[in-house]
Structures are given as structure tokens and as C-alpha cells.
Amino acid sequence: MKKTLVIATLALLALPAFANLNVVTTTQDLASIAKSIGGSNVTVTALVVGARDPHRLDAKPSYMSLLAKADLYVAIGLDLEIGYEEAILKGSRNSKVQRGGKGHVHAGDWAVVLDRPSGSVSRSQGDIHPYGNPHVWLDPYNGRLIATKLGEKMAGLDPANAEKYRANARSFASELDKRMFGSALVTAYGADNLWTWTRNKQLHATLKIKGTFEDLSGWAGKMAPYVGQKVITYHRSWTYFMERFSLFVAEELEPKPGIDPTPSHLASVVNIVKQQTVRVVLQEPFYSTRNAKFVADRTDAKVVVAAASVGQTADAKDYFSLFDSLVSKVAEGLKR
Amino acid sequence: MPIPFTLPVAGAAFAIGHAALQEPEPPLPEPTPRVAGLSNIEMSMVFDVRGVLQHPDPDERHITINEIEFGFKSDVDPFWTAEAYLGLHRHHGEEKEGKGHAEGYEIEIEEAFARYGGFGHGVDGKVGKFKAAVGRLNRNHRDQYEFLDIPFVLADTLGEEGLAAPGVSVSYLLPTNRFNEVTLELLDPDDGPLFSGARLDSPVIVGHYRTFFDFNPDTSGQLGFTYANGPTEGGSRSHLYGADWVMKYQPGTRGRSWVLEAEAYGTDSGLPGGGSTFGGFAAFTYEFMPRWFGTAKADYSELPGTSDIRRGVGLGVAYKATEFQHLRLEWQRVASNLAGSGNVVTLQFQYLIGKHPAHKY
Numbered sequence: 001m002k003k004t005l006v007i008a009t010l011a012l013l014a015l016p017a018f019a020n021l022n023v024v025t026t027t028q029d030l031a032s033i034a035k036s037i038g039g040s041n042v043t044v045t046a047l048v049v050g051a052r053d054p055h056r057l058d059a060k061p062s063y064m065s066l067l068a069k070a071d072l073y074v075a076i077g078l079d080l081e082i083g084y085e086e087a088i089l090k091g092s093r094n095s096k097v098q099r100g101g102k103g104h105v106h107a108g109d110w111a112v113v114l115d116r117p118s119g120s121v122s123r124s125q126g127d128i129h130p131y132g133n134p135h136v137w138l139d140p141y142n143g144r145l146i147a148t149k150l151g152e153k154m155a156g157l158d159p160a161n162a163e164k165y166r167a168n169a170r171s172f173a174s175e176l177d178k179r180m181f182g183s184a185l186v187t188a189y190g191a192d193n194l195w196t197w198t199r200n201k202q203l204h205a206t207l208k209i210k211g212t213f214e215d216l217s218g219w220a221g222k223m224a225p226y227v228g229q230k231v232i233t234y235h236r237s238w239t240y241f242m243e244r245f246s247l248f249v250a251e252e253l254e255p256k257p258g259i260d261p262t263p264s265h266l267a268s269v270v271n272i273v274k275q276q277t278v279r280v281v282l283q284e285p286f287y288s289t290r291n292a293k294f295v296a297d298r299t300d301a302k303v304v305v306a307a308a309s310v311g312q313t314a315d316a317k318d319y320f321s322l323f324d325s326l327v328s329k330v331a332e333g334l335k336r
Numbered sequence: 337m338p339i340p341f342t343l344p345v346a347g348a349a350f351a352i353g354h355a356a357l358q359e360p361e362p363p364l365p366e367p368t369p370r371v372a373g374l375s376n377i378e379m380s381m382v383f384d385v386r387g388v389l390q391h392p393d394p395d396e397r398h399i400t401i402n403e404i405e406f407g408f409k410s411d412v413d414p415f416w417t418a419e420a421y422l423g424l425h426r427h428h429g430e431e432k433e434g435k436g437h438a439e440g441y442e443i444e445i446e447e448a449f450a451r452y453g454g455f456g457h458g459v460d461g462k463v464g465k466f467k468a469a470v471g472r473l474n475r476n477h478r479d480q481y482e483f484l485d486i487p488f489v490l491a492d493t494l495g496e497e498g499l500a501a502p503g504v505s506v507s508y509l510l511p512t513n514r515f516n517e518v519t520l521e522l523l524d525p526d527d528g529p530l531f532s533g534a535r536l537d538s539p540v541i542v543g544h545y546r547t548f549f550d551f552n553p554d555t556s557g558q559l560g561f562t563y564a565n566g567p568t569e570g571g572s573r574s575h576l577y578g579a580d581w582v583m584k585y586q587p588g589t590r591g592r593s594w595v596l597e598a599e600a601y602g603t604d605s606g607l608p609g610g611g612s613t614f615g616g617f618a619a620f621t622y623e624f625m626p627r628w629f630g631t632a633k634a635d636y637s638e639l640p641g642t643s644d645i646r647r648g649v650g651l652g653v654a655y656k657a658t659e660f661q662h663l664r665l666e667w668q669r670v671a672s673n674l675a676g677s678g679n680v681v682t683l684q685f686q687y688l689i690g691k692h693p694a695h696k697y
Binding site (some may be wrong): 049050052053059061064065083086087090093098100260286 | 414451454456459513546550553556558586589591626627659697
């Protein structure tokens with residue numbers, strides 16, 4: 001009996017400690033940010049895995065089971081998850097993660113949102129998002145905002161570890177700042193100033209006046225030679241990346257959001273590429289490259305297939321390496 | 337045109353990126369939450385337009401608006417949500433002199449229920465008229481089918497539109513890692529082929545269990561079992577036993593997805609001499625090109641209380657240009673012990689306006 005008790009006690013001690021917060025995110029980008037902030041105090045599961053279009057997910061019953069045990073549900077919102085969110089939240093029967101619940105988050109509400117349509121919106125404009133473009137995570141500044149707010153959210157849900165979450169959120173932001181601008185400039189001017197200059201499109205000019213433009217490294221440094229370059233994208237999912245790194249979207253392969261490329265539209269894209277000297281046709285890995293190659297074969301543009309989310313390619317393992325991969329591929333494509 | 341959405345921003349980026357430093361700096365856009373407001377009722381309309389190109393009965397060869405479904409959905413308060421679906425169905429009217437075929441339409445409440453999510457502990461309930469938890473397909477609206485019409489076995493056993501009835505439903509999500517759900521329903525339906533004469537003190541009782549398998553990120557399946565019993569004429573009760581299975585392959589890249597779905601039912605009719613019947617269907621849908629879907633389907637149904645057996649095989653092809661419309665061409669060979677056999681070829685155009693459709697599993 002005594003021996004049995006000892007074995008049972010040892011077995012219990014050998015079990016891993018339970019996490020304080022069970023977090024379910026829709027995208028792997030949000031999962032990566034949540035893991036960075038929550039550390040060992042949270043378990044994080046993403047619903048969208050691999051190279052998958054985040055618009056086209058079924059409301060799988062297994063998602064309901066995941067959400068039934070969740071303390072925190074983090075989605076992008078802005079109607080990105082419109083096809084399945086309501087069904088899986090209701091199916092979970094978990095009041096914490098329902099709309100209005102303490103554990104329900106739409107990270108898009110914390111981000112600077114672009115492409116908010118003005119005037120009336122209808123499906124004649126394609127599968128348009130009336131609250132704005134939902135691909136907010138492709139601006140690292142939005143990633144920084146989301147991380148900070150998510151840290152506060154976790155702190156509120158798990159007050160015992162509040163300071164850890166806040167500290168991790170600060171570390172995440174600090175790492176992101178260094179990767180964006182390089183350590184030297186962050187040390188010299190502070191991240192807040194650098195982001196303010198970047199968001200005002202005055203970063204290059206300011207650094208040139210101060211004589212430190214040569215110190216600009218990181219993602220901003222790698223993309224600096226290509227400011228003002230034009231790019232063709234498959235879907236309207238790259239707006240935030242283009243805006244942050246001061247690139248143009250000359251045209252999209254889809255004639256309207258969510259509508260497959262047509263021969264006549266592709267012919268017009270070919271003309272745009274030729275007339276405007278576009279160097280890159282950028283697309284996600286889950287689209288066929290047939291249409292992009294059609295354009296590239298008739299012009300000098302290169303097809304660049306890059307991850308638009310964590311997990312879409314092998315090298316985009318987390319939120320930082322997503323931008324490492326994306327910036328490298330786009331810069332390589334634009335190089336001549 | 338997408339250009340107006342991106343050019344102004346990018347144009348500004350180009351101009352300012354090389355501009356000299358100016359003071360004071362312009363104000364920066366800050367995160368702006370969505371404009372708050374009381375949610376309106378979410379509405380949708382699904383139009384089902386059909387042209388019957390071939391049918392054993394020449395009077396059926398027409399183009400018609402087969403059905404218009406109106407959907408409404410909204411929160412009632414923090415505890416209840418309400419949904420209603422009204423169907424404007426076509427039915428054959430009497431032949432008018434000199435006018436050949438005539439048709440009319442009738443409005444039917446397909447579903448109108450309120451759902452309560454405040455029980456907690458994995459329990460969910462609804463009250464009103466709703467599609468019964470018999471198998472998988474019976475719960476879905478017709479616009480979510482991969483083929484045109486309800487399978488024979490559901491129509492012959494439960495009624496022309498399957499089983500939807502006023503009643504109460506309670507379902508429980510088991511606290512397991514795998515999805516396991518049990519549903520129990522008490523229903524008071526109109527008379528149908530199997531169940532008739534239901535009252536509040538003699539309801540149709542439906543029990544359904546389903547579980548779900550994630551084989552890998554691309555492949556998944558759902559298995560369900562149904563048991564129902566209810567009154568029949570003469571005071572005895574009939575029994576229904578069923579199994580349903582659906583398996584889906586949904587790769588991340590577009591195209592090559594497939595869905596295999598099958599349901600089988602056995603009945604013990606309470607009618608004198610009613611005996612037992614069996615029926616089922618199986619369908620396989622394959623996305624052979626992005627947005628192009630081919631479906632093969634087989635149907636078998638023994639009609640309760642008769643010696644009739646209906647069999648059918650069908651092939652269909654659908655082009656789903658967007659999530660909001662599709663064009664479907666379907667051929668079906670139908671054979672019946674009593675009514676003979678024939679070929680039916682139908683062209684369907686279905687489109688939706690209003691609320692974005694749900695991606696149900």
C-alpha cells in the first residue's frame with residue numbers, strides 16, 4: 001500500500017504543470033505573438049495551420065472542443081473569420097469566449113486598419129471587408145500594438161502572472177524594434193521615435209539629416225533601397241506590408257477581391273507591368289502560380305511566392321521569422 | 337477596381353519617403369475600433385432557379401423559381417439568439433384552361449427557433465421549430481447540399497423536406513479532447529410517412545450522437561448515430577435507427593478537395609404489417625479544377641408501409657464562381673417498383689444575397 005502511494009505521488013509530481021491560460025487563436029501569427037507573451041504560463045493553439053487561405057476555413061467540430069476549454073480566444077476580426085467564427089463560438093458553449101465575454105478578442109480592433117471603404121459597400125466590389133482590410137498582422141507596427149494589448153489582456157485574465165505577461169510583451173516589442181531598425185538606431189533614438197518617423201514616412205529623411213542613415217539595418221534597412229518600387233500582388237492581402245515599407249501595389253491579379261483572375265484582366269496586368277516597370281508578382285503559397293507565371297513570362301517581372309502568415313512556408317516559423325523570410329524574398333525579387 | 341484602394345496610400349508613401357523633414361509632424365492614425373452600434377438583424381435570401389431539361393413527365397420540363405429561402409438571425413439579449421428561415425416553395429397548381437401547366441407558391445416556416453447558451457457546462461438548448469438532429473444532412477438547408485434534392489431515404493422516411501418540427505432540443509458537448517456531442521430532442525411534427533399523430537404528451541423522441549476525427553490538417557471525418565421513436569396511427573410507436581458519416585479532404589491549396597458522405601437508416605414501423613425498411617445514400621464530390629465540382633450519388637429507399645422501393649444514381653457538375661452563387665447540372669436515373677423509371681436532367685442556378693454564408697462542416 002505504502003509502495004503504491006509513493007508511486008502514485010511520484011507519478012503526479014512527474015506530470016507537467018498546467019498552464020494558467022488556455023489560448024486559442026485563429027491564425028498562427030496571433031498564436032506566435034501569444035506564445036511569446038504567455039511563455040510557459042499559457043498553452044496556445046491555432047486553428048489555421050499550414051499554407052491555408054484564412055478566409056476559407058470550415059467550422060470543424062474539433063474547433064468547438066478546443067474553444068470549449070479556452071480561457072482566451074484571439075481572432076483577427078474585421079470579418080476575416082466570418083465564414084466559421086460564429087458557428088464555432090456558439091458550438092463551444094463556452095460563455096468566456098463568446099462575443100462580449102472576457103476571453104473574446106478581435107486583435108484587429110487594436111490595429112491601425114487600412115482600406116476602410118467609404119460610402120456604400122456591396123458585393124459588386126468583390127468579397128470586400130466592410131470594416132477594413134483584415135490582414136493587419138503584415139505591418140510589424142500592428143504586431144507591436146497587438147502584443148502590447150494582448151499582454152494587458154492576459155494580465156487581466158491571470159493577475160498572478162500579470163507582470164510576467166507585461167514584461168514579455170515589452171521584450172517582444174523590443175525584439176521587434178531591433179529587427180525592424182537594427183540595434184544601433186534603437187539605442188541612439190529610441191524605438192518610439194523611429195516608429196513615429198516611419199509612420200510619418202520621414203524615417204529616411206530624418207536619418208539623412210542626422211547623418212545616421214547608413215546605420216539603418218533590420219527589415220527597414222533591407223527594404224530601404226526599394227522604396228517606391230511597384231509590385232503586383234495576387235490578392236489584396238499585402239496592403240499593410242506595402243504601406244509599411246513604402247512600396248506601391250500597381251495592380252492585383254484578382255480583378256476584384258476573391259474573384260479569380262480572368263484572361264482579359266491578366267492581359268491588362270501584363271500591360272501595367274510593362275508600362276510601370278513592375279519587378280515582382282507577389283503571392284501566397286496557397287494560390288496556384290499559373291496566373292503569376294502568365295504575367296511573368298510576358299514581362300521582366302519575377303514571381304515571388306512568400307508566406308503571408310506564420311507557418312505558410314518552412315522558414316516562417318514565428319512572427320519574427322515571417323518578416324525575415326518575407327523581407328528577404330521581396331528584396332531579392334526587387335533587386336536588379 | 338483595386339487601384340484606388342492602394343495607390344493613394346502608396347503614392348503618399350513614395351512622396352513622403354523622400355521628403356525633407358518637416359515640422360510639425362502630421363498626426364498619426366491611431367487604432368480606431370469599429371463604429372459601435374446596435375446590430376441589425378442579419379438577413380439573407382437564397383434563390384434556387386431550376387430548368388428541368390429532361391423528365392419522364394413532359395409537364396415537368398420547365399424553368400421555375402423552385403424556392404426562395406429568407407433567413408433572419410439576431411441576438412435577443414445576452415442569453416438568447418433567434419433564427420428564422422422561411423421558404424417560398426413552388427408547388428403544382430391545377431391546370432388552367434388553355435394555359436398548360438400552372439404553378440403556385442406557398443410560404444412555409446422551415447425553422448424558427450431561439451437558442452439559449454447560458455446553461456454552461458457544455459449544454460446548449462433551443463426551442464421552436466427546427467431541423468431535427470437526424471443524421472447530418474437533415475440538419476442542413478438545401479443550399480448546403482452538394483446535389484440538388486434531399487435523398488430518397490430522408491424524404492420517404494421523414495417527409496418531403498426531411499424532419500423539421502416544433503419542439504425542444506438539448507445538446508451536450510462532452511468535456512473530452514475529441515469532439516463528442518449528444519443531442520436529445522422532443523418534437524411535435526406534422527404527420528409523416530413514419531411518425532404520425534404526435535402530441536405534446538406523445539412526442540417524437542430523437543437522440544443523436546456524433547464524434548469528429550482530425551486525421552491530419554487536411555483530412556477529417558465525422559461519425560454520427562441516430563435513434564428516434566414516435567407515434568404512428570393506431571397508438572403504436574415506430575423506430576428509426578441511423579448512421580451518418582462524412583469525410584472531407586481540404587488541402588490548403590485550392591482545388592482537389594473532396595467530400596465523401598453517406599447515411600443509412602433502418603425503420604421498424606409501428607403500423608400493422610408495416611414491417612422494417614432500409615434505405616441510404618452515398619455521395620462523393622471532387623473538386624477536379626479550382627471551383628469546379630463533380631458529384632456522383634447513389635440512393636436507395638424502401639418506403640415504410642408499402643412495397644415500393646426507390647433507387648437512384650446521379651452525376652452532377654457544379655461551377656462555384658464565388659461563395660455566393662453556383663451553377664449546377666445534374667443527371668439522375670430514378671427507378672421505382674411502382675412508378676417505373678426515367679431520367680431527369682436539371683440545370684440549377686443558385687445565388688445568395690445578404691449575410692455571408694456559414695462554412696458548416
